[in-house]
Amino acid sequence: MDTVLLLAAVAKILFALVLVLTFSPVLVWADRRQSAMIQDRVGPNRAGIPIGDKNFALAGLLHPLADALKFMWKEDFIPPKADKLLHALAPIISVIPTIAAFAVIPWGDTIWLDHLNEVLPAEPTGRQIAFQVASLNVGILYIFAVGGTGVIGAAIAGYCSDNKYALLGGIRAAGQMVSYEVTLGLSLVSCFMLYNTLLLENMVEWQVLHHWGIWYQWPAFILFYAGSIAETKRIPFDIPEGESELAAGYFTEYSGMKFGMFMMGEYIAMVVSCAIMTAVFFGGYDVSIQLPWDQTDIFRIGRDGIHGLPIASIPYLPDLLARYLPDWVLLGYLPLKHWIVSVLYALSFIVKTTILLWLTLMIRWSLPRFRYDQVMKMCWRYMLPASLGWIFITGMFILL
Amino acid sequence: MAKLIPKPKMTAAEAIYVPEIAKGLGVTIGRFFTNTFSSRGSENNQIDTVDYPEEKRTYPERFRGIHRLTHRADGSPRCVACLCCSTACPAQCIHIEAAEYPAGDPRAGYERYPRVFVIDELRCIFCGFCVEACPCDAIRMDSGMHMPPSTQREHFIFDKAMLMAIPAADGSFETANPRHEPGESSHPGIDRKRGH
């Protein structure tokens, strides 16, 4: 491997890491401000940097930072009879896998190093880098495998805390997460069948060639969305930490940065699941508007630039319009350099993920919490059969 | 007999739950957008929060603020050290030491004055009983100020000088009730010592 590729690998890892680690405090902020807006409140808007006699609060964006500072200075309390090793291990186990899951997320299309500063030719040559940290041949199964270890963190935290609330929370977390893991996996099986691949990047490519997956797989999307909220233990599925019943559930006995890590793990897991949904159902980095009945593009950012409908070909185009519209609009093609396209792709992926995250927060602030038996019933009696049924239906359509 | 209340039947759409979620989301998303994309105070905006330190609401007229000791025309306290207020005080936070006016003062023999008058504003529950109890309208809570915050306990122990330095919300140190000084014709003229 030559140096450039090595550097690129490091850069990719840094990119994913920085992105993830900035996402989580911003999400904390969004969670608070958004809930405030929904509930006719103002939300946190005080923590700021005093410069002169002005306070630069940046709409409360600095509150997570203040939180982190507070976390670090707080007493790290370990219950006297707790298992010290496991107690310290649990937050790590619950946060590391969620970060690791980012390795296979394709942020953008393949980058051709030798063509960076020019419009990508139809058949590019030379060194290429996939815009994802690792392209594993098990693809999305890796995310399930790694994400599945998150449950161990919660279960251990509940078990080792020497606290009945924590234990109950840990048991609930284990039961819930293991159950929903099943639905989560099965709801994507129909997508694997449709895309005929396990690799996230190939799924995105399929969607670039056809339509976005959501048009074909919306039941799978709904099932997966519900399952992923349950996996990340957020309202309405936050029974493992249901404050009204269990104090704080499995992290009752955690304080300071250890609690912070649980919280971070939860938010990062949200980002992961939204990123997966972006890749599987919303065309990943693809930016396009297509006619619903065939694959004619109305608008698309392709590898070599922006494509649109050639307006010039419309008969009886008003003269005035033709005179003032820029040429590329008339021709329906604007060539863009390869690096610009790559940046646009990454941006589009991030924007789509952000929109999904916004929706997830919206759901969190709209729905009441389920009862534990309802959660389990919903998983095994409704969602699991529904996902199996959908696999069956998809299979029939593919065969026909 | 316990009355059996039948479980309300759900329609198919409610049982599937997804449409109901969409409905709920519609409400919250609507609120979110109207509040986020309208400026505070505009017609659509539903946020009524008062940004406290920057933006203050005027207290109502009868708001019970920190105490003040009202003055007589000559600037001395109206208080006659009867201890009614400290007796009425449920928090027992008023400390008064009474003293006689010096001989020769027209008030000597008629009434006493508080040599020491201390209110512990940290213990005070701002019930206003002291004001109710006072027969002379000498203690009032019409300053219109709440207790300013401080990190030092001593700042909350208000002594006589401090209490007399606090004006009413309208800036005056006296009260609207007239005061009948000994020697004036309106004074009832009862004297403890001379007994006429």
Ligand code: SF4
């Ligand atoms: S307001 Fe109530 S508690 Fe405070 S000094 Fe007066 S009587 Fe006591």
Ligand code: SF4
């Ligand atoms: S303030 Fe009023 S009630 Fe209290 S001692 Fe003085 S005269 Fe009596």
